[in-house]
Amino acid sequence: MPWVSTLILIPLVTALVLAFVPARDRRTARGIVLVGSFLALAASIVVLALFDRDLAVLQQVDHLDWIPAAGVSWDVGVDGISIWLVLLTTVIFTLGVILACQRLPQQRGGIFLALIMLAEAGLLGLFTAGDLILFYVFWEFMLIPFALLIWNWGGSERRSAGMIFVAYTMVGSLLMLVAIVATGIIAMDHTGQLSFLMRDLMGVPYGEATATVLLAGFLLAFAIKIPLWPFHGWLPRVYSQAPIVVTILLAAVMSKAGVYGLLRVGVPMFPEGIGNLLIPVAILALIGIVYGSLLAWRAPTMRLLVGYSSVAHLGFIVLGIIVIDRLAAQGAVLQMINHGIVAAAAFVIVMILARGTGTEDIDRLGGLARGAPRLAVAFLFVTMAALALPGSNAFVGEFFILGGVFDQYAWMAVIALLGVIYAAVYMLRMYQGTMNGPPRGVQDGGRAAEMTARDAIVLVPLILMMAWIAVWPNSIVAPTRASTDLAVAPAQIVLERPTDQIGVLPDRAAAVGTASEPPPGAAGVRP
Numbered sequence: 001m002p003w004v005s006t007l008i009l010i011p012l013v014t015a016l017v018l019a020f021v022p023a024r025d026r027r028t029a030r031g032i033v034l035v036g037s038f039l040a041l042a043a044s045i046v047v048l049a050l051f052d053r054d055l056a057v058l059q060q061v062d063h064l065d066w067i068p069a070a071g072v073s074w075d076v077g078v079d080g081i082s083i084w085l086v087l088l089t090t091v092i093f094t095l096g097v098i099l100a101c102q103r104l105p106q107q108r109g110g111i112f113l114a115l116i117m118l119a120e121a122g123l124l125g126l127f128t129a130g131d132l133i134l135f136y137v138f139w140e141f142m143l144i145p146f147a148l149l150i151w152n153w154g155g156s157e158r159r160s161a162g163m164i165f166v167a168y169t170m171v172g173s174l175l176m177l178v179a180i181v182a183t184g185i186i187a188m189d190h191t192g193q194l195s196f197l198m199r200d201l202m203g204v205p206y207g208e209a210t211a212t213v214l215l216a217g218f219l220l221a222f223a224i225k226i227p228l229w230p231f232h233g234w235l236p237r238v239y240s241q242a243p244i245v246v247t248i249l250l251a252a253v254m255s256k257a258g259v260y261g262l263l264r265v266g267v268p269m270f271p272e273g274i275g276n277l278l279i280p281v282a283i284l285a286l287i288g289i290v291y292g293s294l295l296a297w298r299a300p301t302m303r304l305l306v307g308y309s310s311v312a313h314l315g316f317i318v319l320g321i322i323v324i325d326r327l328a329a330q331g332a333v334l335q336m337i338n339h340g341i342v343a344a345a346a347f348v349i350v351m352i353l354a355r356g357t358g359t360e361d362i363d364r365l366g367g368l369a370r371g372a373p374r375l376a377v378a379f380l381f382v383t384m385a386a387l388a389l390p391g392s393n394a395f396v397g398e399f400f401i402l403g404g405v406f407d408q409y410a411w412m413a414v415i416a417l418l419g420v421i422y423a424a425v426y427m428l429r430m431y432q433g434t435m436n437g438p439p440r441g442v443q444d445g446g447r448a449a450e451m452t453a454r455d456a457i458v459l460v461p462l463i464l465m466m467a468w469i470a471v472w473p474n475s476i477v478a479p480t481r482a483s484t485d486l487a488v489a490p491a492q493i494v495l496e497r498p499t500d501q502i503g504v505l506p507d508r509a510a511a512v513g514t515a516s517e518p519p520p521g522a523a524g525v526r527p
Contacts, residue, residue, distance in 0.1 A: 080483030179217030293422030328404025356449030
């Protein structure tokens, strides 16, 4: 059974069904979206169960010649880089759907849920696409539902927030489209056929100058979506104006699209251009770590604080990828998952506090732990994870990144350490300012801000996932190792760094598969 294609189709079909539910029938809409989201989650678990962690290449591939004349294929599958992102997407969207059903808008609630499912389908397609044109289609596809969710159900400045989001994203997307088309045409001179299959394009020697230009086109689109400093201008307005459920999905899942693209497409496909862009991109990541931390420290609201902290954390992930180090890249993949879980939990806590107190302003709150002890404990657990304290789920990933970065560029690691210090400052400011001290902003001792059973349905699974990764991080790292090593190996060879890994050959075409045949060992590949 084509499980990966089925996984993408489930939320698409769910959204289509929701579009025909009468606007007043909110109960039916809730039932349909819950069934669809849990089916997608179940399908992702099946895909994970069928995954062979010893294979570095795309597995469970569903291939269909979509537009043969243009070299475009429906080609989807999973590898070690994408498998956990697929599961993260279905988990976060399932929890997001539960949250949305609890806070369903009075107007057009069914359409609201349908757009969430469309966004999930777009992200699942993006994380599994093995064809560059298909990758671009899903890249653009997921923009539409997110923009409509912000535009129609956001805050008082939702229209301007939606326009900013679309404008930023479209600029990068257009450049990426040009880079994709140019990549396929240039590769045709070497392969003898027009193909946009990633496994075909990764075996092509583009040359240093050409690879640098093409990589830059992709990088700009990725940097905007992450967002990487200085392309984060859309984040404050969008995160503050979007419905809280949408903010959770943006921060926890959509932000991974850019870093995934960097590791899945940019680094392995254009290794000849890495040498020219490594230092500039690393510097932007370092600035993002420090600048994002400073903005988080000075943020007036809890939502902005968590949003700006994401700029810093994602800067760590980009740094781990761009330095071209096996350990750092493995840490980056682990941190993608960690950040998605922690960011989602942090925004859920922000939602609970804002609902119970009527404000997101940090300076207007205080002493809530007395009336909301359960929330205070959960908040403390999430704060520890955000700080990457030893024993937390984020510690191993951050340790891998800093260790790999230090091995290649010690000065970068020293600067990145500032982000670790600043994280303690801004996260403890938010926790101390809201939970401890004299009561402020509440009239009942904070009892209205306590975590309810309905809140626990969403928050407790996130905390359990943090605990699982903290205790057993290798359960995430081991399945990703082979694919991550393969992704950075071509750039390591170009940069004349030792690869010392089994199965990675100096001949890039042999390592990733040729135009005439699928990658060796790819389970389920159809001729």
